[in-house]
Amino acid sequence: MTRPRPFPALLVAALALALAFLTLPVVAVFANTAPSALVSSLGDASARDALRLSLETSLIALAIVVAVGTPAAYLLATRRFRGHALVVTLVELPLVLPPAVAGIGLLAALGPNGILGSLVADAGVRLVLATAGVVVALVFVSAPYYLRQAQAAFAAVDPALLEASRTLGAGEARTFARVAIPVARPGLLAGGALAWGRALGEFGATLMFAGSFRGITQTAPLAIYERFSTDFTGALALSAVLVAVSAALLVSVKVAGSRAAG
């Protein structure tokens, strides 16, 4: 008889508890949704609109975040300058902002009476109660997730690789495109997945800044919230669809990441 060792047992118990608690709500969503309800919820025009809007706005937001965030993260990872730590902290700040504060902040900055409001209006752009506003909110809340990951991924690239590229005749831009990005790819993909996941689930900032108008600003999470008081089954079905989409996203990025690294 071997004496049971208490510490490994404690570790296993902790993990089992975490796993059970974190998966229970997801399991419940599917357990309470009949497959037929899933299908019929997709037959509902407003649900389809919400899903389509969620995918569109989150993909546009992701494209903006990646296009601007990748070079910005590269700069933060490869250059040291005065105020570096401050800049890193500032771009990560939205991570800890409550979504309601993010919404209020966006209104105060870009809303009709915001500090840049007249600039936005003069440019002929409408953000509040408009689809563009949803994109702005999604970019604001998701960008820090990508920036953080991308900066870490670029920082992990051996500087000798970048220098080797330079001595082989490639300028800084070509080195960035041909060496830094491919080598950092697994980390960049993971950052993109996190940012996309965050954008798909965004609720508070979107609601406060862009509102909840069917077909214009009502993304899937907002549609779920709207149904929840009147049609719990419908809300569950839409939730199940959103979970399925998010899970598929997470899995595909993990697979792509392991291919790139493996």
Place this chain on the structure above:
Amino acid sequence: MLQAELAGAIGVLALDVQLGVAPGETLALAGPSGAGKTSVLRAIAGLLRPERGRVTCDGARWLDTAAHIDLPPERRGCGYLFQEYALFPHLSAWRNVAYGLPRERRRERAQELLERFGLGERADARPRDLSGGERQRVALARALAREPRALLLDEPLSALDTRTRGHASRALASALRDAGVPALLVTHDFGEAALLGDRVAVLDAGRIVQEGSARELAAAPASAFVADLTGAVVLTGEARPGPDGLTLVRLDGGDADAASTDPGSGRVAVSVHPWEIALGPSGAPPSGSAQNRLEGAITTVTHVGNRVRVGVEAGQPLVAEVTEPAVRELELRAGARVTATWKAAATRLVPL
């Protein structure tokens, strides 16, 4: 001709180096870590900008801080072999070699180079699937692919295990000869410098302290530092004139004298090559007047190929290199007492 004058502070190091390398010549820059060897290479390649400096190659000015000229690395055209080779992990061997080549015929050019280094079969392998020696050759082929105007090599053999090193160093020496461009190589290993360099310059704390052929440096080290780097045993003591034109040195840590044919006075370093030192049984009678003799206890016995390096504590530590039969015959092992002897004529004195 590659010429470089570099000066100024780099971190805690005060760099002050002038060097010139002729086409087809290899200059080995030897020194301990922290001496500034890699900084010299990086400054020449344009990866680091010194406070003051001038670098020219075949009449082209790469760097001239006085004239505000500082070409970026991609416009200098030097081949750089990095210490850990810095192969691009996401590219196959041939794509690594072809990285800097113009679009047309790049596959063929890369393949030719790989074949020249015996790697024709490994063209499609990723760096992680290559052995250390193969990686080194791919990196060398890559550095040579663009027909560089100068070659810079940072510790080209130190990432290899000892078995691969012999073969790799011969291949590297012939590649350097074939390239026909100035080559500057840095290493902390004097043996490597002697093997690959036509000339050796010893770098200490950012300055070149002695320059010459490896043989010259080993035979007549200008300082204890150079003697130590060349692998010689270095003892310290107080020199005074002795009989027959010899100099006697009272060695620190005991009352033994060492004789040398070199002149010297005051504080000196006594240097002698390990293979000049013979070991005999403790208390053996002297066999010649010009013999230096030190008694001590063996601390280590290390087999290096067919030679054996024996560490002896004789007031000061020294190392003798002897043959395997000698070890068996004298039953040399840690703790045994022995007499170390060497000729006064093989004893170099350097002022401290």
